[in-house]
Amino acid sequence: MKELKRQIKNIKKVKGLVNPDNLWVEENKNKLMSQIAHTNVIQEKKIESYSESLGFLMRLEKNVEAFIPRKLKYNFKPALIVFCALLFTSTGWIASAYAEPGDMFWGTKMAINNVVEKSQIVFTAEDDETKLHLKFASKRADVIKQVSEKTEIEVKKEDKAKIINDTKDKLKENLDDANESLKNTSSDKASEMVKEISLKTSEITKSVKESAEKIKIEDKELAKNLDESVADSQKTSLEMVEVLLQKKVESKKEITEEEKNIITEHIAVIVGNLEDHIESLKEENIEEEKENLKNTSSTIMISSTTTSTQGGSDLVGEIVLNTSTELLNIVEVESILDENNNKEENTEDEKFAQGESVLDGEIKINSSTINIGKIVEVKIILDKTQEDLVKGKDEMNILAVDDLLGAVQKAKQITEDTKEAEVQINKIEAQNTVPEPDNNSSGENNVENENVIEAQNIVPEPVEE
């Protein structure tokens, strides 16, 4: 039978007979192709519109469709969709699990982390929540540290700032949550956590502070933000220690020597940090002062020329002031314009409109002078804060011997005072910022500095016909 089958197969090998003529095959092909060339294919347009509107995915689906049995396609479509969704999600999750700051999947990792953390909190006992929040805060501090160590090649500057700022906000949230849950923790449980919490919070503060110092060289603004974060962490950590000590008193448990040492060291570190911070602000202030003195032109010149077509007077007034720190009260600018000129001023708008007179004026108030004023003011505040801080520190050290809670409260007060001083400094800096005089502006918007407005009122901009 096998032989017979083999013999039947041989029929194919015979040219002619049952097989077509090669020449005919070719001719027929050409004929067929020319026939079908004139066929209108509606599908061509259809696929074009598909490719335009639905793009690659649609075409891919269409091509894959060719290989999926129709029955299977309809019966298993929902299962296929679920499978694909799971596949994409798990792939994203796996990819994000190993993502580092600045990576494409970093955002996904953070989003997944948030969900995981929230679910973890839900399933955790109330008394253990504080620890969990602190654990998350610690993670955030690590992230900040990790990112601050990255070079600009690894993570772009703007990405770095974004990640750090976002993480910093999250850190604050975590610490606040930890503080809040600590308040709700039972006294017995809380009193057991004194050591752990004190160590953890001081670790977090230390880590963020180090990051701020690292980042200072490349991004001052970001370092400033991190400094704020350090201050917040310190404040929260002190609050937490205070709560812990209160709980300890409530539960009538004695503070062990070890706990006492940890807390004393913790508050000493915080106050030490504040001292360093104030010191660095002072140094910055001195640097700024020096810089300004170098750049300050030693004159404030007010030059005003008034020309009248009606044969009015020509007047040039000039005030020359030596710039030095003592001459900061030079806001009193003497008007040297005479009465005639003042009269002309009242009607100057009318005269300009008639083309009768041209008033040419120029005022230059060097902003450096105002900067010096600002620097001095800041310097005074910093000196006072430093003085208070030293006093407070001494008091705190005395209290630490007998009254640990009092010492913590004192440290908290010092932190608050320092923060307040910083707020004041920021306010001064913001208030004294002199906007660059705009030649085209009428002066209405420059409300910041009264001197400028006044000067502009006296000598208005010339109007060109």
Place this chain on the structure above:
Amino acid sequence: MKAISKYKEKLLVHKVKENGDKEAFSKLYDLYIEKIYRFIFMKVSNKEEAEDITSEVFLKVWNYLIDETSVQKKIKSFSGLIYSISRNLVIDYYRKKATKNECILEKIGEIEEINIVDNKLDLENKIDLKKDINEIMKAIQKLKKEYQELVLLKYVEELSVKEISEITGKKNTNIRVTLHRALKNLKKELEK
């Protein structure tokens, strides 16, 4: 290899269906022209008629594939489709002949000019092969049309039972039994 060529074929059909791809159709033509010609020739036993019907088959297949209503339909197997169209056209052909009372050439006749494609064979083998083929062709001609078709599809075109089932519309077991009988009969004819 067979599986790969099957997928390649499916992709070509898909291209024709979705895009009206003439290039893809030309490739399908190359794949099937000989098979279809042989299939038709075995049924009509006339070269010219076989050529005409084969041309018509391909044109019909093209029209079927690009037809908007057929685009919605899923083609299970292209071979099933093309052989079915061929079968129907052959039936039409016989119907026309019957109405015209024309004599149908049933015999293929002796192979006078044999041209064996296999270059490895020597002259002696070629003569043997010629003899064998002549005998087989005569024996096949004597078989029932049903047997002829199945023998051709199974042993010449080397289609699977499943594919033959799609073409003929018969059940797999039925095909297997019929094939067995066909071979038995063929053997008997050859032994005569």
